[in-house]
Structures are given as C-alpha cells and as structure tokens.
Amino acid sequence: MPTQALRFRKLLMICDFERPFSLNDLGCGYGALLDYLALYHPQTPVDYLGIDLSAAMVRSAKRRWTGETIRFQQGVESPRSADYSIASGIFNVMLDQPFPLWEQLVEKTLTHLRKTSRKGFAVNFVHVPASGERTRTGLYCTSPERWSEFCRTHLSSHVRIIDDYGMSEFTLLVEPHSP
Template sequence: MPPHAGPGAGGEDAFADLRETVDAYYSRRLARFGPTPLGVDWSCVPTQEMRFVQLLKLCDLSTSKKLVLNDLGCGYGALLAYLGWRHPDIALDYLGVDLSAAMIAQAKRLWRGQPAIAFATGGDCPRVADYSFASGIFNVALDAPRDRWEAYVASVLDNLRATSRIGFAVNFVAARPASAEAKPGLYSTSPERWTTYCETELQARVALVTGYGMREFTLLVTV
C-alpha cells in the first residue's frame, strides 16, 4: 500500500482547512503554556505518560534491534523524554511530525544534536517506519462537522497503515452515554467505529486497550 497522498505529496489536500485550524489551536496552546502537557492539551504528566504506556504495548522493547518510529502529532517530543526515562537502552530511529511549525521548532530546540532524532512539519508521515504512533490527534475537532472530521481521521489512518511496516497505535476519547452532554469541539467515538475501519478497510488486525483509568481507548493495529 503506497503512502497516502497528503500535503507535500502532490495534489490538493482535501483537509487543508481542518489542518490549518488544528495547527492554529495547538500553536496557541504552546505559546500560552510552553513545552508542557498543557501546551499539547493534556492535563498532566501522569496521564500523558499513561497514554505512552498503552501505545508502546504495540512494540517489542525486549529486543536489541533498533526501534524505527514515526510519531505523528509529536508536539514538542514528550514521547522521547518518556522513552529516555523508562527505556534508556533502546536504540532509536525517531521521526516526529506535527502540523504546528511552532511545535516542531520547539522540539528541534529541545532535542538538537541527536542524529537519530528528526522532526518535520506536516500532517502525514513522510517515511515508512516499523511503527507509527498518533496520540491525541483525533480529539480536537473544534467546529468541524462530525462526518467531515471522521473522513479526515480515516485519511490519517490510511497514511499510518501505508507508512508502518509492523503496525501503528492510536487513541481516541470514548463516547459518553447518550444522556451525557458532549464537550463542544471534542471528538469522541465508540471503539467499534474504528476497529471495524482498520479491520475491513485497512485489512489489519486490531487489539483494543481499555481500562487504564481514563475515558478513552487505544487501538494497537498490526499489519
């Protein structure tokens, strides 16, 4: 499956306006809160790291083989700090990608001088890696209509499938009960919506991770 044709891959980006809106939102967060969990719209370090724990369940971290990883929606590179703390012996080939040029500039400052770490501005993974992660990038739909936002989510999943040799991991906010009031601008969904998409449209195998103390779920997708 060839990489999805996103920005910079030729042709018009059908979701350019959505990407620009999300870019502006996170650039404002970074300007206000700096390179912190709040700067990428997470509440605190422990919950941010709990998400990393779930994503990394996809990977075999016991091997000495180099971990070739794409981090889509990388922000300022918080995953790198977590890996350095919890898995300092891993040989890493890391590419972080983010819509926000301000985020990427901050990440490059924080992680400069490390040849195995690179960053790029964009909305799609531009290279094939063993694994790809996307944490939290589907949550902030802002004022996008639900059907269009879901078409955008599908296009990103297509790209993750095309650029991951072994698999990819993503997370979503879990839908509230029908009687509960939804938070404006927040996209939430049932696991079935996207497990079915990954299994049928992307012809992949999906493991669902829940029960880690937050109203969300993680999909571990192997190809």
C-alpha cells in the same frame, strides 16, 4: 504528567523494545514522547521522526532534542515508512469541523499510518460519554468498534482495543495481517 505517561505506555504497547526500531510520531508536539522513551526505554535505540502540523511545536521540539536518530518535521503525514507509528490525541479536537468531514480525515490518516508502518501503529480516541454525560463542544468522541472495524476491513489489519486504563479514552493497536 501521569496521564500522558499512561497514554504513552498504552500506545507503545505496539512496539518491540527487545531490538532497535524506527518510529514515526504523528502529532509529536514538543517531543514529549522522547522524554518517556529516555526514562522508560533508554536501552533501546529508536530512529525517531516527529511530525506536527504546528511550526511552533516543531521549533520547540528541535530546541529540546538533538541527535543523529532524532528528527522533526512540520506536516500532516510522515514522509517515510517506519517500523511503527503512533498518533496521540490528534483525533480528539475537531473544533467546528462537520462530523462527516472529520471522520473522512480520520479515515485518511489511519490509511496513511497503515501505509507507512511496517509492523504496526497505535492511536487513541475519546470514548463516547456514558448515558447522561455531556460532550464538550468540539470534542470528537467515538466507540472502539467504529475504528477497529475500519482497520480490520479497510486496512486488512489485526486490531487490539485497550480501554481498561481508567481514562475516558481507548487505544487501538493495529498490526498488518501476516502474509
């Protein structure tokens, strides 16, 4: 899908493809990010760990992908630290969760991503609809400032906001402050 490829391109702006690296993919689904990496960055060795809440998705990913540096695991957090982590779309659908509880989950997940990402992590969110537009029920919409400020102040990180790619979402690229 062209929108998914665009989304991956923005998220992977956090990575340095000039040298091998390790990557945690939180919410990996069936491993679609590996298709993108194979197509656009085949020259860069990536030690990849995909993590997904859904056992069915993990099974599907394991059927599609094998290799010494490709692993999948069911769960909500990464069991290892990596150079980079990405989380694509995992915050968008909150279904019937209360808003404050959902934002606690986002905080916890961002904190975990910071803790397990040595060089940085990237996440995306759906923009708050423009004035007059309706929000789909169960969709979590937010502003870039809400979570970029959280990452700056609570996670001691430098944040770049990418929101100029023609979709109703934005991407945060989060890197630890240099010592």
